[in-house]
Amino acid sequence: xxxxxxxxxxxxxxxxxxxxxxxxxxxxxxxxxxxxxxxxxxxxxxxxxxxxxxxxxxxxxxxxxxxxxxxxxxxxxxxx
Amino acid sequence: xxxxxxxxxxxxxxxxxxxxxxxxxxxxxxxxxxxxxxxxxxxxxxxxxxxxxxxxxxxxxxxxxxxxxxxxxxxxxxxxxxxxxxxxxxxxxxxxxxxxxxxxxxxxxxxxxxxxxxxxxxxxxxxxxxxxxxxxxxxxxxxxxxxxxxxxxxxxxxxxxxxxxxxxxxxxxxxxxxxxxxxxxxxxxxxxxxxxxxxxxxxxxxxxxxxxxxxxxxxxxxxxxxxx
Numbered sequence: 001x002x003x004x005x006x007x008x009x010x011x012x013x014x015x016x017x018x019x020x021x022x023x024x025x026x027x028x029x030x031x032x033x034x035x036x037x038x039x040x041x042x043x044x045x046x047x048x049x050x051x052x053x054x055x056x057x058x059x060x061x062x063x064x065x066x067x068x069x070x071x072x073x074x075x076x077x078x079x080x
Numbered sequence: 081x082x083x084x085x086x087x088x089x090x091x092x093x094x095x096x097x098x099x100x101x102x103x104x105x106x107x108x109x110x111x112x113x114x115x116x117x118x119x120x121x122x123x124x125x126x127x128x129x130x131x132x133x134x135x136x137x138x139x140x141x142x143x144x145x146x147x148x149x150x151x152x153x154x155x156x157x158x159x160x161x162x163x164x165x166x167x168x169x170x171x172x173x174x175x176x177x178x179x180x181x182x183x184x185x186x187x188x189x190x191x192x193x194x195x196x197x198x199x200x201x202x203x204x205x206x207x208x209x210x211x212x213x214x215x216x217x218x219x220x221x222x223x224x225x226x227x228x229x230x231x232x233x234x235x236x237x238x239x240x241x242x243x244x245x246x247x248x249x250x251x252x253x254x255x256x257x258x259x260x261x262x263x264x265x266x267x268x269x270x271x272x273x274x275x276x277x278x279x280x281x282x283x284x285x286x287x288x289x290x291x292x293x294x295x296x297x298x299x300x301x302x303x304x305x306x307x308x
Contacts, residue, residue: 045147046147049144049147049148049286052279052282052283052286053283053286053287053290056242056283056287057238059242059246060238060241060242063241063242063245063246063249064241066245066249067241067245070085071085074085074086075085075086
């Protein structure tokens, strides 16, 4: 296999496996937020704002994987 | 497929290459600045429609900042509001034919993240004084100073990458869908892209507020609930 093939494989693995963790994490976060809002609807504003910021933090992990995949595909330092 | 990480310059102005995203970015800035100037030129106590709409926007941003920081939002509204309004326009520019979001490019998001990075120091030093602000890097022990510095760098990097990744990857997905089924199928995805753009603008603005607020609060303050 050439460096290009390995890079494509690496990009696929990075995105597909990198999406699993954040997906579970976002699911848990949203589920807990739903529960909290259902218990205390008057705190909904604060909870959803914190939820958004937290989701952004979690999502950053998936985006790092995407960035690694893009670097492998388009700016690979090992393939010329 | 062309690389989303580099952009070919449109033309060179002397030694400086000018890319399309820079032009779009300048155009957005010019439009927003002109509109703000025109709208705020004749403010009256009995607002017309335009002024009422503008006041609604500004007071909403004020309210959000007050909710996050629990203090007077006046010093932070110029920074956060400008970032938010610029990002809403820039992120959602993708739906305008022939135009592309400048935030789908690394340079724009890097510049925005650097703005936040330096604003944190400006606000922090202005609120606490240089000595007290620098002192928070060696608290609780000087051993943690490298971690503090590392977190300053990584959170700026994350701010840049989050915005870039969301906007650019949406463009990529859209391009793939268009190449598979060009008619009508991409429309709901483009509508979802509008939503993503607004949410990312909101998140960027809230994170900028939180970072600046944390820098202002470096002084040993009495414990309060909901602090990050």
